[in-house]
Amino acid sequence: MLNSRRARSGLLAMVATGAVLATSVALSGNADAATTLGASAAQSGRYFGAAIAAGKLGDATYTRILNTEFSAVTPENEMKWDATEPSQGRFTYTNGDRILQQGQSMGAKVRGHALLWHQQQPSWAQSLSGSALRSAAINHVTQVATHYKGKIYAWDVVNEAFADGGSGGRRDSNLQRTGNDWIEAAFRAARAADPAAKLCYNDYNTDGVNAKSTGVYNMVRDFKSRGVPIDCVGFQSHLGTSIPGDYQANLQRFADLGVDVQITELDVAQGGNQANIYASVTKACLAVSRCTGITVWGIRDSDSWRTGENPLLFDNSGNKKAAYTSVLNALNAGGTTTPTTPPTTPPGTPPSSTPPPSGAGCTAAVSLNSWDGGYVATVRVTAGSSALSGWTVSVTLPSGGAITGAWSATNSGTSGTVGFRNVDYNGNVAAGASTEFGFQGTGGGPGTATCQAS
Numbered sequence: 001m002l003n004s005r006r007a008r009s010g011l012l013a014m015v016a017t018g019a020v021l022a023t024s025v026a027l028s029g030n031a032d033a034a035t036t037l038g039a040s041a042a043q044s045g046r047y048f049g050a051a052i053a054a055g056k057l058g059d060a061t062y063t064r065i066l067n068t069e070f071s072a073v074t075p076e077n078e079m080k081w082d083a084t085e086p087s088q089g090r091f092t093y094t095n096g097d098r099i100l101q102q103g104q105s106m107g108a109k110v111r112g113h114a115l116l117w118h119q120q121q122p123s124w125a126q127s128l129s130g131s132a133l134r135s136a137a138i139n140h141v142t143q144v145a146t147h148y149k150g151k152i153y154a155w156d157v158v159n160e161a162f163a164d165g166g167s168g169g170r171r172d173s174n175l176q177r178t179g180n181d182w183i184e185a186a187f188r189a190a191r192a193a194d195p196a197a198k199l200c201y202n203d204y205n206t207d208g209v210n211a212k213s214t215g216v217y218n219m220v221r222d223f224k225s226r227g228v229p230i231d232c233v234g235f236q237s238h239l240g241t242s243i244p245g246d247y248q249a250n251l252q253r254f255a256d257l258g259v260d261v262q263i264t265e266l267d268v269a270q271g272g273n274q275a276n277i278y279a280s281v282t283k284a285c286l287a288v289s290r291c292t293g294i295t296v297w298g299i300r301d302s303d304s305w306r307t308g309e310n311p312l313l314f315d316n317s318g319n320k321k322a323a324y325t326s327v328l329n330a331l332n333a334g335g336t337t338t339p340t341t342p343p344t345t346p347p348g349t350p351p352s353s354t355p356p357p358s359g360a361g362c363t364a365a366v367s368l369n370s371w372d373g374g375y376v377a378t379v380r381v382t383a384g385s386s387a388l389s390g391w392t393v394s395v396t397l398p399s400g401g402a403i404t405g406a407w408s409a410t411n412s413g414t415s416g417t418v419g420f421r422n423v424d425y426n427g428n429v430a431a432g433a434s435t436e437f438g439f440q441g442t443g444g445g446p447g448t449a450t451c452q453a454s
């Protein structure tokens with residue numbers, strides 16, 4: 001862990017290349033300027049957050065800055081797999097709950113971080129593989145997202161699954177070796193467990209247009225086209241002494257896919273450009289209407305994981321640095337207002353390869369992602385020659401099978417023959433068009449489904 005962390009820090013300085021885009025804006029005479037990061041970001045509907053550690057909440061300087069300045073929190077380590085499931089099936093939420101309570105007491109958003117990651121896995125998970133690991137991973141997602149159901153603004157469902165370098169492909173890991181569909185299975189399980197949380201993919205070295213970010217982009221585009229539930233992409237933005245010149249353009253191209261974007265772990269090596277780079281990141285987020293907020297990865301330099309790089313907005317004593325002022329000024333200079341988007345509404349579904357039914361009514365096609373002992377099902381509902389104003393789908397499960405969660409539909413019953421009814425936003429389907437819903441279950445899944453207009 002320590003070695004890879006060191007390697008990461010070294011890498012950061014090398015990978016972040018490109019020109020500094022902008023200088024900070026002085027704001028003399030802006031009578032409406034807000035005086036804290038959170039309040040300034042709120043002027044355009046955004047949040048400004050910090051990663052925090054449960055063990056530091058007793059430090060008076062730390063909590064004073066936290067309570068005053070920030071409107072979102074992310075647990076730095078407390079909701080990771082090793083922290084929440086130290087032995088298989090035994091879940092410990094004490095420290096995660098402390099972060100949640102701190103966030104709630106501030107009226108702040110809480111970003112959940114991170115359900116699945118190749119690092120900071122408990123040792124029992126590191127020694128699993130294949131279907132045993134897949135089941136354990138999906139169970140982990142389900143259990144943790146269920147524990148925090150309704151309380152998390154956005155979850156980093158999967159963290160750092162893409163490889164560095166020019167391949168644009170996935171990183172090798174025990175999770176990846178369970179099958180390329182592990183990421184979508186995780187997102188579906190997270191949606192089933194907590195339909196209100198925005199579900200994010202989060203990574204580093206994806207801050208400009210490059211092979212790695214394009215790999216992520218292609219995955220997100222594919223997920224959106226197939227109805228895999230994804231709502232946001234996190235850009236960690238652990239930056240060195242420069243910022244990619246296409247930083248804003250990169251955020252925008254993801255936003256154009258129909259997901260929110262967030263700066264999730266911002267820190268910038270101290271040097272001549274630190275304040276300017278912070279301002280450039282802030283302005284880029286403000287210029288992208290679907291950039292919903294910025295999180296810095298710690299409060300004071302002494303709290304940073306990048307020991308010795310002084311990459312944060314407050315010095316070791318808790319004093320505001322020049323970088324703080326440049327962020328505050330950029331926030332007060334304003335930007336696009338973020339649209340309020342419903343968190344879980346799936347986008348318009350692409351044309352189906354299945355021909356629509358010839359008559360009125362509807363058809364339903366099931367596709368299953370199964371593993372030993374469980375599955376995630378995606379069901380495509382296609383309207384016939386008349387538009388639907390509501391639909392029900394029925395499936396029959398093999399004996400012993402049970403449904404453990406559904407999204408974009410409401411189920412009646414969990415075993416035997418189970419009915420699913422549309423929810424508010426997907427009952428209306430134009431003639432020949434399609435919509436999707438899904439469910440997760442134990443045992444075997446259904447092979448077919450029947451659809452009825454209602």
Ligand code: XIL
Binds near residue numbers: 114
């Ligand atoms: C870091 C924490 O800050 C450290 O305390 C811990 O030792 C290692 O992990 N990318 C991520 C974060 O997604 O979870 C990492 O946090 C930093 C890199």
